[in-house]
Amino acid sequence: MSVRLFRSPATVVFILFLLGLSLSAWNIGRDAWLLFEPAGHYDPKRVLLVYSTFPRFMTALLVGAALALSGVMLQQSLRNPLASPTTLGTSAGANLSLVLSLLFFPSSQGFGRDTIAIAGAAVSACLVFAIGSRKGASPLSFILSGLMIGLWCSALSAVFVLMNDRYLSGLFIWGAGSLALQGWTVPFSLLPKIIACVVVAGLMVRPMSLMELGDAGALSVGLSVRKVRVLAIAVAVILSAFVTSAVGIIGFVGLVAPAIARLAGARRFAQQLVWSPLIGAGLLLVTDETVKLLSAAFGAFLPTGSMTALFGAPVVLMLLARLRTESRRPPNLGQGATRSWHVPRFMPALFLLTLAIGVVAAILIGRAPTGQWEILPFAEWQSILPYRWPRVVAALSAAMMLGASGVILQRLTGNEMASPELLGISAGATAGVALALFTVASAGFAVQLVFAAFGALAVLVMVLLLGLRSGFSPERVLLAGVVLTALLDALIGFLAAGGDPRAMMLIGWMSGSTSRVDQASALFALACAIVFAALVYPAGRWLTLLPLGREVSHAVGIKVPVARASLLVLSALMTAAATLIVGPLSFVGLVGPHIARELGLRGALSQMIGGAMAAGLLMLIADWLGRMIAFPYQMPAGLMAVLLGAPVLVSILMKNAENGQRRWLR
Amino acid sequence: MPQDLRFSRRLLMTLALTMPWSISRPAQADEGGIVSLDYGLASTMLMLGVTPAAVVARADWQQWVVDPPMPESVADLGTATEINLEVLARLKPSLILSTPFLAASRSQLETIAPVREVDIYGGGREALPASIVATRDLGKLLRRESQATAFLAHAEANFADCNRRIAELSAPPVALVTLMDERHVRIYGGSGLYQGTLDRLGVKNAWQAETNFWGFQTITIEQLISLPENTHLMIFEPLTPPDILQRLDDSPLWHELPFARAGRVSVLPGVLMFGMVREAIRFAELLTDRLEQLA
Numbered sequence: 037m038s039v040r041l042f043r044s045p046a047t048v049v050f051i052l053f054l055l056g057l058s059l060s061a062w063n064i065g066r067d068a069w070l071l072f073e074p075a076g077h078y079d080p081k082r083v084l085l086v087y088s089t090f091p092r093f094m095t096a097l098l099v100g101a102a103l104a105l106s107g108v109m110l111q112q113s114l115r116n117p118l119a120s121p122t123t124l125g126t127s128a129g130a131n132l133s134l135v136l137s138l139l140f141f142p143s144s145q146g147f148g149r150d151t152i153a154i155a156g157a158a159v160s161a162c163l164v165f166a167i168g169s170r171k172g173a174s175p176l177s178f179i180l181s182g183l184m185i186g187l188w189c190s191a192l193s194a195v196f197v198l199m200n201d202r203y204l205s206g207l208f209i210w211g212a213g214s215l216a217l218q219g220w221t222v223p224f225s226l227l228p229k230i231i232a233c234v235v236v237a238g239l240m241v242r243p244m245s246l247m248e249l250g251d252a253g254a255l256s257v258g259l260s261v262r263k264v265r266v267l268a269i270a271v272a273v274i275l276s277a278f279v280t281s282a283v284g285i286i287g288f289v290g291l292v293a294p295a296i297a298r299l300a301g302a303r304r305f306a307q308q309l310v311w312s313p314l315i316g317a318g319l320l321l322v323t324d325e326t327v328k329l330l331s332a333a334f335g336a337f338l339p340t341g342s343m344t345a346l347f348g349a350p351v352v353l354m355l356l357a358r359l360r361t362e363s364r365r366p367p368n369l370g371q372g373a374t375r376s377w378h379v380p381r382f383m384p385a386l387f388l389l390t391l392a393i394g395v396v397a398a399i400l401i402g403r404a405p406t407g408q409w410e411i412l413p414f415a416e417w418q419s420i421l422p423y424r425w426p427r428v429v430a431a432l433s434a435a436m437m438l439g440a441s442g443v444i445l446q447r448l449t450g451n452e453m454a455s456p457e458l459l460g461i462s463a464g465a466t467a468g469v470a471l472a473l474f475t476v477a478s479a480g481f482a483v484q485l486v487f488a489a490f491g492a493l494a495v496l497v498m499v500l501l502l503g504l505r506s507g508f509s510p511e512r513v514l515l516a517g518v519v520l521t522a523l524l525d526a527l528i529g530f531l532a533a534g535g536d537p538r539a540m541m542l543i544g545w546m547s548g549s550t551s552r553v554d555q556a557s558a559l560f561a562l563a564c565a566i567v568f569a570a571l572v573y574p575a576g577r578w579l580t581l582l583p584l585g586r587e588v589s590h591a592v593g594i595k596v597p598v599a600r601a602s603l604l605v606l607s608a609l610m611t612a613a614a615t616l617i618v619g620p621l622s623f624v625g626l627v628g629p630h631i632a633r634e635l636g637l638r639g640a641l642s643q644m645i646g647g648a649m650a651a652g653l654l655m656l657i658a659d660w661l662g663r664m665i666a667f668p669y670q671m672p673a674g675l676m677a678v679l680l681g682a683p684v685l686v687s688i689l690m691k692n693a694e695n696g697q698r699r700w701l702r
Numbered sequence: 703m704p705q706d707l708r709f710s711r712r713l714l715m716t717l718a719l720t721m722p723w724s725i726s727r728p729a730q731a732d733e734g735g736i737v738s739l740d741y742g743l744a745s746t747m748l749m750l751g752v753t754p755a756a757v758v759a760r761a762d763w764q765q766w767v768v769d770p771p772m773p774e775s776v777a778d779l780g781t782a783t784e785i786n787l788e789v790l791a792r793l794k795p796s797l798i799l800s801t802p803f804l805a806a807s808r809s810q811l812e813t814i815a816p817v818r819e820v821d822i823y824g825g826g827r828e829a830l831p832a833s834i835v836a837t838r839d840l841g842k843l844l845r846r847e848s849q850a851t852a853f854l855a856h857a858e859a860n861f862a863d864c865n866r867r868i869a870e871l872s873a874p875p876v877a878l879v880t881l882m883d884e885r886h887v888r889i890y891g892g893s894g895l896y897q898g899t900l901d902r903l904g905v906k907n908a909w910q911a912e913t914n915f916w917g918f919q920t921i922t923i924e925q926l927i928s929l930p931e932n933t934h935l936m937i938f939e940p941l942t943p944p945d946i947l948q949r950l951d952d953s954p955l956w957h958e959l960p961f962a963r964a965g966r967v968s969v970l971p972g973v974l975m976f977g978m979v980r981e982a983i984r985f986a987e988l989l990t991d992r993l994e995q996l997a
Contacts, residue, residue, distance in 0.1 A: 080927045080960070087955035088924040142943045198781065202766060206882040206942060209920070216885050216922035218955035335912040337886075337920040405777060405789045416792065422813065423787040481806045534920050535888055537803060544783035551784045554810055668777075669761075670784040 045300040045311035052318025059325035060093060063332075087219050094223040096215055096324040096340075097317040099279050100289055102230045104316025106275040107290030108297070108308050109237060112244050113268035117298075117355065120291035121276030122522070125186030127285045129160025130277060131211055132189040135196050138204060153281035154274070160185050161273045167689055183458070184626070184682070191678035194547055195671060201540055208532035208539075213286040213341020215324050222282050233275045236267075237309060244268055245305040285529075286341040287522065288348025289316050295355050323347060339533045345526030352519050383637070387649045391432070394653055398428045398660045403667045426558030427550040431659040431673055432652045433558075433565035434614035439628030439651025440572050441607040441614075443644045446629050447579045448603055452689075455626035456611040460517030462620030463524040464495030465612065469545050470527065473538045481552050484545075485616060492612040495520065499608060500601070548619035548674015550659055557617055564613040568606070569648075575603055576641035619674050623681030624651035624658075630688050654681055734796035734815070736844065739782060741767050742978035743799045743820055746837050748772070749853045749980050750846040755793050758782045765940075767974050769984055790814055797843075818843065823976055826915050830898025833978040857979050861902040864990040868903050871997040874934045874966070875906035876989070877926065881937060884949045885923055892917040895975065899982045903990065908933040918975070923950075926959055934966040934996070936989070938973065968992055 070082040103121065110119040121127060133156025167181040197204050243264045246257060276290065293316035294308055302308045324340050331338045404410045412420060438456050445454040468491025472484045499516065532539035578599045581589050589596050628651030629643060637646035658677035663670055735755025738744035744757045748770045760778035777793060780786040785807055795815045800808065802821050811817045822832045834854060841850025878896050879887040890896045891909045894917020900907050908929040913919045941947060950956045961967055970992060973985040
């Protein structure tokens with residue numbers, strides 16, 4: 037509705053700057069006159085004005101512009117309206133590199149923080165690029181691979197943070213993006229770097245505009261699509277890395293500013309390139325001045341980066357409604373797996389046997405309090421097993437549900453990067469736990485579980501409502517989940533930056549721990565897994581037929597929306613049950629289906645069974661390793677699963693990618 | 703009969719050989735030790751003359767608590783967010799001391815041993831008076847009432863001594879901070895342990911603005927400019943990264959802050975923020991010594 041008001045980008049920029057400037061005038065107030073007083077005597081207010089207020093003002097403008105420019109370059113070169121420095125996982129990569137350097141080379145922080153952050157961002161960007169660029173670099177596959185790399189980097193950072201929370205607490209502030217400054221160093225060092233990037237971007241206007249013709253079209257007018265794309269992404273990543281290393285992670289500006297420019301009528305790339313940075317600068321100025329106003333009013337520490345997420349997320353949700361749903365070809369049923377041998381009959385039995393051995397081994401092999409390896413002596417069974425078997429059983433059951441859920445989502449969307457974590461249900465459950473921690477004094481596990489269930493349920497309803505509007509278009513459901521997850525991350529970042537001890541509890545919950553599972557919840561998990569296994573069985577037919585297209589499905593008498601909705605609900609319920617028991621974060625729902633396909637299990641039902649079992653086995657190993665690796669310290673199973681699963685996934689994807697990538701990089 | 707006797711003697715011998723603990727520590731095998739899931743409670747136990755059977759994050763004790771030293775024999779239970787229940791169960795403790803912060807694990811802990819939650823930092827109450835009450839309660843619980851009384855008397859005498867020494871100095875107001883990075887600090891006050899100790903010593907806290915539930919606030923460095931002119935800034939160790947003071951030195955605003963202009967900045971050894979009476983004594987002594995050096 038309000039969109040129509042903004043007839044042209046210039047109007048938007050004018051309004052934003054008017055608002056931003058009046059807010060800063062309000063914040064500065066009468067202190068401005070101090071500038072005209074003689075400089076002789078010491079006045080703290082004047083010092084603040086000169087060394088804090090004005091540099092912060094300049095930095096907000098510069099950072100906003102740089103992030104927006106980065107966003108517009110990424111969005112154009114990837115032909116993806118949802119690309120941005122944060123969604124591509126580069127910020128998480130920079131964060132990980134800072135964590136590692138702080139822990140292992142603390143003194144190197146002094147001279148090379150920029151370099152360290154930029155190196156981390158570059159490495160993760162290369163990975164995202166390599167994985168996401170297969171098969172014509174579809175927007176969603178880039179976003180999802182960015183998200184996965186981001187998750188992996190965050191998981192590894194989280195492991196170190198959980199083990200060294202007191203030492204690394206300063207990094208939370210960096211992660212939440214604060215614009216507080218005490219001098220002109222930051223804006224003055226950013227300015228030339230940003231100008232250089234702007235110049236390069238300006239030189240690329242023509243070739244990048246041609247990319248709108250599509251890869252084939254651009255090629256036919258003699259453009260090296262590959263070179264332009266690589267250069268554009270490099271500029272974008274470097275820009276965001278400069279900013280990130282200077283002030284921390286400030287999300288959503290790079291995503292939202294170009295979108296607003298387009299909504300306001302900047303159709304051509306050249307227009308977007310001019311207007312987006314101006315809009316970004318205005319946006320961040322308004323946000324930052326609001327942050328100053330709010331923190332003065334409440335006396336609380338509000339990092340600007342968390343606030344941009346809060347303002348930006350609704351805008352992105354609005355954009356989702358306008359995003360065109362692409363027609364998809366059927367998923368690569370014949371493609372992908374390199375092996376094509378017939379699946380032997382004994383495969384399921386072999387899988388079951390492996391799982392059974394795994395369960396027994398995970399329960400019996402462990403370490404004594406002294407740290408020595410042992411097979412649990414019979415005498416200790418009664419006292420130790422009640423704390424061990426529930427974890428093993430819960431990890432296995434939850435992971436199998438996630439694996440099955442992953443197969444459903446991947447086949448339904450035709451996108452092999454889809455995974456249950458992205459449904460937003462995990463974010464909902466975590467938000468529920470956060471609410472419990474903050475409203476109920478000393479919330480016990482049962483209370484947390486109830487709140488988590490409500491959170492998951494609330495998101496489930498939202499997902500369904502959103503689905504109703506879009507005819508259950510799976511892409512949109514997944515992207516909404518991505519936004520919810522980002523919003524939640526911002527909330528936790530805000531809490532952690534303020535030093536709230538409850539943030540550590542939330543981070544612990546998000547890391548996917550089995551340590552709070554007791555015998556009752558383990559049995560509940562097992563029961564859920566069995567019930568859903570029975571429900572999944574009849575869904576196999578739908579999953580085989582739906583990807584063949586609406587017409588085919590219709591011809592054999594399937595009502596497409598009903599089938600889609602049922603499958604989504606089934607997958608959401610399985611995710612919710614698993615999340616309640618072992619927390620939200622794990623790669624297993626994503627990796628399980630891939631391992632199954634790699635083993636040659638390509639029918640819907642057989643992939644589902646194989647995917648569930650592979651996921652279960654992976655989680656079993658992850659949970660066991662998490663308990664053993666740093667004994668008596670325990671690593672959350674979810675984090676271990678991410679660390680184990682991601683390399684497996686990447687190697688499978690890269691192997692299958694070789695052909696596709698060559699085609700794309702012509 | 704003789705055969706039975708021989709058999710049972712052999713059995714006893716076997717038992718004795720396989721389970722040496724049943725002979726060397728007959729009493730404790732039944733009784734079990736006391737486990738603390740909180741650093742402050744563990745240091746209070748040590749002061750009452752009870753060595754905990756295990757604590758969480760034993761490995762980091764030396765870095766964050768320093769004093770009193772934790773005996774080598776004490777077992778490590780892992781991090782507080784993921785307590786190693788297997789290690790805990792095998793210790794067969796008789797009592798687990800916990801805090802409301804760990805309420806989510808309580809039902810599991812109770813299957814191992816009775817849990818006693820001690821609430822010091824939960825309800826936004828004053829940390830030092832709450833710690834003193836908790837120490838007395840702990841003395842009753844552990845049947846160390848006389849030790850608790852003696853320890854608290856020692857604490858009071860210590861505070862009084864520091865108070866007297868400081869009164870002679872006409873000490874400046876102090877601001878207590880931990881540097882988070884070169885742009886942000888955590889500043890202490892409110893209901894926290896440091897504030898309670900400052901009150902006992904008769905030292906004025908320069909930071910009178912709001913703090914959170916736990917008695918600290920994250921602020922940006924330029925907010926320190928609002929502190930009174932004669933404030934002395936006390937920075938707690940550890941300094942992360944180690945070169946952070948040099949980097950502050952590059953900041954022009956830092957040099958404009960009143961305490962930096964006058965050179966009234968010192969670095970204090972770290973004291974456990976979520977501590978109890980022992981940590982308050984340690985902080986009182988460190989602060990008094992430093993203020994005397996400065997005078």
